[in-house]
Amino acid sequence: MSWSAALRATVRAGLHLDRTLSSPKRALRGAVAVALVVFPTLALAGPAPATSAAMGAFIAGTATFQRSFRPRVSLAVAAGIGLGVSTFLGYLAVGVPGAFPVLLAVWAFGAGMAWAIGPSSGVVAATTVAVMLVVVQLPVSVPTALGHGLLCALGGGVQALVVTLWPLDSWRAQRDALADTYASLADYARRLRQDPTAHVDPEPFILARQAATLTPWQARHRPPELAGLRGIAERIRPALAALADPKVGAPAEGPQRDRAREILGACAEALDAVARAVRHAEPLRSTRSAPLLTLLAADDVEEARLTGPARRAARRLLTLLRRAADTFDRQDQETVSSPALGPGLRRPPLFRVLPAAWQAVRRQLRPHSAVCQHAVRLAGVVTVAxxxxxxxxxxxxxxxxxxxxxxxxxxxxxxxxxxxxxxxxxxxxxxxxxxxxxxxxxxxxxxxxxxxxxxxxxxxxxxxxxxxxxxxxxxxxxxxxxxxxxxxxxxxxxxxxxxxxxxxxxxxxxxxxxxWQTARLAERLAEWLAAAGRYAGAVLGVFGEPERRGRGDVRKALLDSREARSELLQAIERADAEPVRHDAHSPELSRKQIDRARAAVGLLGRSVVLMEAHLPEKTGEPVPGAAEFAEEVRYATAIAAGALLVGQPPDFEGLRETYRRWDERLAELPGDDAVRVARAGGRLVMQALGELEKAVRPRRPVPSGA
Incomplete structure (x- = not known):
């Protein structure tokens, strides 16, 4: 994209106004909180203290509008405390010749590094720099500086109090995140009817998991229907893929494929109904597909009976949808949060997050880190200005x-x-x-x-x-x-x-x-490949050692892969808006190669999802050689990710030879379901890695010995 085109696109984005994203009631609540701070402080202490208190209330109110699943009260209090500290230190430094520019540079660098914690932290931290510049005008004594800092913190406290006494859509963010997940599943089911190998968007699942991570207070007070539904959605996704895929599900043509399409359509209607019920906090309404879904899953029609893995996937879908419907009728929190529906995720209080936040910042304290470069740039520009x-x-x-x-x-x-x-x-x-x-x-x-x-x-x-x-x-x-x-x-x-x-x-x-994000696309691709390889290894490992099922290894690997894919997609979206040519900043891989490699790694992830839908029970017979092949997959993908980082083509020849020996061994065994799924899944994994080799094949000869 040229500079002129990039600038036009960014200008339109900055000037765009979407009325649907505004919230008049919440805006009124925030303004009322500011008024409750400004007028009493103006009457009792005068204009200067009123300015400090009003700035604290304004920024604390801004924090409550950030995209976060934490309680708004804690966000307002944390923002108020941060403003109080920055104001106090600023008032002290401005009275010492030469001290304030140094403090400003250090504080601006810290605000830039706050982006390592998250966008909300980065935005609020940047506003503390602005407030420090606005309210700090004249040298004052230490007691006066402390008073101004306390007034800023008081503004945040008043915002927190108003949010507590005037709650508005307390669970709206959580409801929207969970409803979006079910709506995306409904869309996925419809697309699978036409394209059995369609991919699902992982972003709603990532947001739903973040929304389901609760503080102890939230865990005690959340609506019952918000507990457990996320875990059910996570299990529905691979079941849908397993039913639709012709390699491990219904055949590509014939009566069974028609029956699978009918079941997918009925599932889509049921999932839409769940999404509406969650989003609007209303009872689950019965849909036209409910009786049809039960009939189709029962397969009473002999000539269209689903068989084998496809039949099990259909019955599993029916069980999961019934469980989702039952969730709306249960009021017992412990029952709804049972392991079968997905355990609750705990979000620690803000003060306990500080060690993890510090570790996130430390990981970004590298010269080539985008966050660190932003922090240096911010500190330099603010101080020079x-x-x-x-x-x-x-x-x-x-x-x-x-x-x-x-x-x-x-x-x-x-x-x-x-x-x-x-x-x-x-x-x-x-x-x-x-x-x-x-x-x-x-x-x-x-x-x-x-x-x-x-x-x-x-x-x-x-x-x-x-x-x-x-x-x-x-x-x-x-x-x-x-x-x-x-x-x-x-x-x-x-x-x-x-x-x-x-x-x-x-x-x-x-x-x-x-x-430029353009220069980091290969790095993000390598991270996703390594994470997808760990996910494949975890699933294959369960086939080799069924007793490992339920330990959480598969779940963790899936979440890591999902996060890595999301980071790559975000980097691609940002790179598309940059006025630079990709080849000029990443000569090893062209943009076309990146896109083809992304499709190949996506195929790898989808292949593993299909295998996850048919994991053997803990008491099942292990698939011989699956555990060893799983280790080889993990090792080979990790080495391939390293090769991408240094601009070398990946080489899966060793893994390919290991797979040949393993597949020949399985071909001699009785064809039970676990063996058939493992063989089909291994074949898909190797196909995906072969596509990856082709996608990143060098555009120019690689020097010998490189």
């Missing part, structure tokens, strides 16, 4: 580094879309608020009221329309700082000019010091 404004003697110089801090993101698309939108939104917001000040000359109380109104508008557009949200935030800051006397016209001119300078510096810095 601050020092430049200081040297120029501009009174409102903090607007330049504040703009840079709010604009910069780890990837190109977000940085440029937010940069353009912020520049446009800030100019409009500052011009509008300055015109209001010039015409109305509002006093302290009216300025505070206008600030609350505009912060409500910012909350309303927080999830969409970044330009409009920025305009509201800019007006909010103008009215909030307008509590103190100043020249409106000069202030507006300074703010607009410094915003343009800060935004331009941020965009230029990314262009000169980029972190």
């Amino acid at each position: 601050y020092l430049t404004a200081k040297l120029l003697g501009v009174h409102h110089g903090y607007w330049a580094p504040m703009t840079a801090a709010m604009v910069m993101r780890p990837d190109f698309a977000q940085t440029y879309s937010r940069g353009v939108a912020r520049l446009a939104g800030t100019v409009v917001g500052v011009a509008l608020s300055t015109a209001v000040v010039q015409l109305l000359h509002p006093g302290e109380w009216l300025s505070a009221a206008l600030a609350v109104v505009f912060i409500g508008g910012a909350y309303l557009t927080l999830r969409t329309g970044y330009a409009l949200m920025t305009a509201c935030v800019s007006s909010y800051v103008v009215f909030l700082l307008g509590l103190q006397p100043s020249d409106p016209m000069r202030t507006a001119t300074d703010r607009v000019g410094l915003t343009l300078v800060g935004g331009a510096v941020a965009l230029l810095a990314y262009a000169l010091f980029p972190t």
Whole structure:
């Protein structure tokens, strides 16, 4: 994609407004919480403390809008504490000559590294940098600095209190994540009717697992239907694939294939009904497919009777769908959370997450890490913008580094879309608020009221329309700082000019010091290949040692593979928006090779899903040689992943020879179901790895000895 096309795409993304993503009630709740902080503090302590408290309430409210499955109360409290600490340290440092730029650089670097924990942490951490720049204006004593820090934390506490007393859609995020999973399964079942080898989108399953990870409080208070349904969905997915696939399920043609299509259609209707019931918190309504599904799974019609693995898959689907329906009628939490339906996942309290968060940050403290490069870039740009404004003697110089801090993101698309939108939104917001000040000359109380109104508008557009949200935030800051006397016209001119300078510096810095996702596609592909190989090894290992079933090895390997695939897809989506040629940054693999290799690894994952649907029982007979072949698959895929990282073609010749010997050994055994499934699955695994070899075959001869 060219620079002009990439910029046009990012500009449209930054200026786009989707009304369906706004939440008027939640915006009103956040604005009310800000008002409860601003007006009492203004009456009791004056404009400066009111500004600190209002900033704390604003950012804490922003944290409650982030995409997170944690309780909103804990998010608001954590954001308030972080703001209090940053404000306190900033007020202390600004009184020591030369100390504040150093603190600003260190804090900005830490805010950039917070992206290693997650996007929500990165966004909230970046806002603490902006708040530090806004509220820290004059040197103060230590007690006064502590007071301002406590007021910021108080703002977060008030937001948490309002969220507690005024709950809105407390379980909406969890319901949507689980409903999306069942809706994606319904779509998957319909696609399987036409394409028996279709792939399922793993993203809804990843989000559903994150949503099902609960704090102790959430585990005690969640609605009964949210417990267990995720585990059922995880089991439905391989059962659908096993029924549709012609190699291990219904034959490709004939009456059994027609019967399989009917069952898949009936399953799709049933899954849609479950999705609607979960999303809208309503009873499960019976569908037209319910009696049909029971009849089809029973196979009373002799000439179309399903046989073998296909029959078992159909009966398993019926059992799982009945179990999902029964979940809506149960109120006993322990019964619903039984191991048969999937054990509950625990999310530790925030303070217990700190060690894991620190480990995530440490893993990214590498020169070639995209997060580390973003942190260095953010620290450098914010500090340079601050020092430049200081040297120029501009009174409102903090607007330049504040703009840079709010604009910069780890990837190109977000940085440029937010940069353009912020520049446009800030100019409009500052011009509008300055015109209001010039015409109305509002006093302290009216300025505070206008600030609350505009912060409500910012909350309303927080999830969409970044330009409009920025305009509201800019007006909010103008009215909030307008509590103190100043020249409106000069202030507006300074703010607009410094915003343009800060935004331009941020965009230029990314262009000169980029972190292109395009250059990391081969690395993400290698990670997915290694994870898919571990998943294949875990499933094949159960065929060789059935007593290992239920230990969690297969489950963990599946989740790792799913996460690795999701990271690759996200990297590809971001790379598509970048104005660089793929071949120029990854000469070993072309974009076409990446796409073909992705299809091959996807085939590997799907082959293993089919085998997982027919895992033997713990008491079943082991498949001879399956455990040894599983180890070979794990080893060969790990070596192949390493080869991709260094630009070498993978070589599966050793694994191919091991498979030949294993397949010949199985051919001499009686053909029970476990052996047939293992042989068919092994054949598909080797086919997928063969396709991978072809996909990444070098475009130029590899030097001997390389």
